[in-house]
Amino acid sequence: EAQLLESGGGLMQPGGSLRLSCVASGFSFSNFAMNWVRQAPGKGLEWVSVISGSSNTIYYADSVKGRFTISRDNSRNTLYLQMNSLRAEDTALYYCAKGEFVVPAAMGGLDVWGQGTTVTVSS
Amino acid sequence: QSVLTQPPSVSAAPGQKVTISCSGSSSDIGNNYVSWYQQLPGTAPKLLIYDNNERPSGIPDRFSGSKSGTSATLAITGLQAGDEADYYCGTCDTSLSAGHWVFGGGTKLTVL
Numbered sequence: 001e002a003q004l005l006e007s008g009g010g011l012m013q014p015g016g017s018l019r020l021s022c023v024a025s026g027f028s029f030s031n032f033a034m035n036w037v038r039q040a041p042g043k044g045l046e047w048v049s050v051i052s053g054s055s056n057t058i059y060y061a062d063s064v065k066g067r068f069t070i071s072r073d074n075s076r077n078t079l080y081l082q083m084n085s086l087r088a089e090d091t092a093l094y095y096c097a098k099g100e101f102v103v104p105a106a107m108g109g110l111d112v113w114g115q116g117t118t119v120t121v122s123s
Numbered sequence: 124q125s126v127l128t129q130p131p132s133v134s135a136a137p138g139q140k141v142t143i144s145c146s147g148s149s150s151d152i153g154n155n156y157v158s159w160y161q162q163l164p165g166t167a168p169k170l171l172i173y174d175n176n177e178r179p180s181g182i183p184d185r186f187s188g189s190k191s192g193t194s195a196t197l198a199i200t201g202l203q204a205g206d207e208a209d210y211y212c213g214t215c216d217t218s219l220s221a222g223h224w225v226f227g228g229g230t231k232l233t234v235l
Contacts, residue, residue: 033222037168044125045160045168045211047224059220095167104222106215109158109173116167 002026004096004114011120016086022079022096022114030054030074033099035110036081038092038119048094049081053102064090086121093118126151127212129227136235139202143230145195145212151225153193155214159186162209162229171210172197199232207234 008020022034036048049060049070058070069082079096093116100108128146135141147153159172170179172188175195187198195212212227 035222035224037224044209044229045213045226047213047226050222050224052222057222059222061223097168099222100173104215104220106155106158106213106224107174109156109170110160110168110213110224111170111173111179113167113169 002098002112004098004112006094006096006114006117009094009117009119011122012086013123014087014121016121017082017084018086018119020081020083020094020096020117020119022081024077024079024098027098027112029072029077031102033057033102033104034072034079035097035099035104036070036079036094037097037110037113038090038094039116040089040092043092046092050099050104051079052104057104059104083119086119088121090119091121125228126216126225127214127227129210129212129230131228132231132233134233134235135202137202137204140198140200141202141232142199143197143210143212143232145197145227147193147195147214147225149193150218151193151214151216152190152195154217157188157190157195157212157214159188159195159197160211160213162211164208168211202234204234207232 097110098112160168
């Protein structure tokens with residue numbers, strides 16, 4: 001069974017940095033694009049970033065471009081999100097989600113989600 | 124403000140049918156596959172429908188999806204109390220990139 005487990009969330013001051021991790025199991029990690037999706041308290045889903053299976057293709061939402069960096073280590077089956085210059089509006093539950101193909105695409109949807117890790121940015 | 128437009132809430136009695144709409148544009152729904160996600164209270168989203176109308180294994184056929192032009196619809200028949208959840212539509216905006224996901228604001232389903 002495919003599973004994703006996020007970690008690394010916490011309470012940070014504005015301007016701080018944090019690195020989230022997402023460990024995958026039950027599927028061939030390198031064969032699939034991976035996404036970060038966040039959900040602010042009481043709000044809807046907001047896509048953050050995606051990385052292809054080989055790390056060749058990376059995209060970011062405008063709201064995090066230049067501050068967040070997505071990466072992956074296929075040898076460790078792990079996805080990362082380096083978050084710098086954190087703002088109050090980055091406060092959210094961060095999910096990693098698996099795509100259906102090695103490249104980013106809407107086809108197939110986001111078929112596996114982790115349980116999320118909470119990031120709170122407050123002074 | 125979300126790129127895709129969904130009604131904030133819908134409701135129906137057990138056993139009835141409900142539909143949830145998702146409206147977009149030619150650069151997102153009109154030019155790409157739509158998927159639907161169910162988020163039960165306190166849990167992570169779960170893929171319910173992909174590629175407009177396909178169900179992952181384990182999803183009952185009470186759930187169905189359709190797409191026409193720049194709009195998509197999720198239909199749930201034979202409503203059950205356990206269907207109470209938030210439902211989100213999603214797709215990629217091809218004007219930005221092949222993998223730039225956009226979601227609807229979510230629809231809260233209440234089973235009366």
